[in-house]
Amino acid sequence: MDKEEKTREVVRQKFTEYLIANKLRKTPERYAILDLIYTERGHFSMDTLYGTMSRQPFRVSRATLYNTMQLLLACNLVIRHQFGKNISFYERAYNNESHHHLICIGCDKVTEYKDSELKSFIRSRKMKRFVPVGYNLYFYGLCSGCARRKGGKKPDSRL
Numbered sequence: 001m002d003k004e005e006k007t008r009e010v011v012r013q014k015f016t017e018y019l020i021a022n023k024l025r026k027t028p029e030r031y032a033i034l035d036l037i038y039t040e041r042g043h044f045s046m047d048t049l050y051g052t053m054s055r056q057p058f059r060v061s062r063a064t065l066y067n068t069m070q071l072l073l074a075c076n077l078v079i080r081h082q083f084g085k086n087i088s089f090y091e092r093a094y095n096n097e098s099h100h101h102l103i104c105i106g107c108d109k110v111t112e113y114k115d116s117e118l119k120s121f122i123r124s125r126k127m128k129r130f131v132p133v134g135y136n137l138y139f140y141g142l143c144s145g146c147a148r149r150k151g152g153k154k155p156d157s158r159l
Helices: 003-021 028-037 046-054 062-074 116-124 144-149
Strands: 078-082 088-092 100-104 110-113 138-141
Touching: 003 028, 003 062, 028 046, 028 062, 046 062, 046 088, 062 078
Parallel strands: 100 138
Antiparallel strands: 078 088, 100 110
16 A cells, blocks of 8 residues: 555545544545545645546535535645635645745746745744644745746835
8 A cells, every 4th residue: 555545544534533523424425525635636726626526437516515625624634725816725634744835926826835944944933822733834926937927027025
């Protein structure tokens, strides 16, 4: 069994435990959604997830998709991001390496950014009367393509 299969097995077990603890039904649709999320990598919107689900042999309604997403958020198997527009994006939470996000204000492209020094710095911070369990860090700016289209001008920096 490879790492991805093991991860899918663990999240299915965690989801099952959550459903049992909350006296909710363990439906094949819910598990199909969970499996798809943990088969794919990266960020997705509800529309892209629905589109992908509609091409699967196992189809689900939008209502089932939205309701299941609320359950996955509640049991911490999915993370919701708001990258500036009024659209929520999601990504899997379990066994997902900590990373940051670069968000282009020109084309809305989101890129994952990994920096071990930055992660070490953030983890080393001590906060009075608070124990962090996670964090999100978003950088807003222009990607190289949008910067070129703007004639090489840098956006007004607030840093």
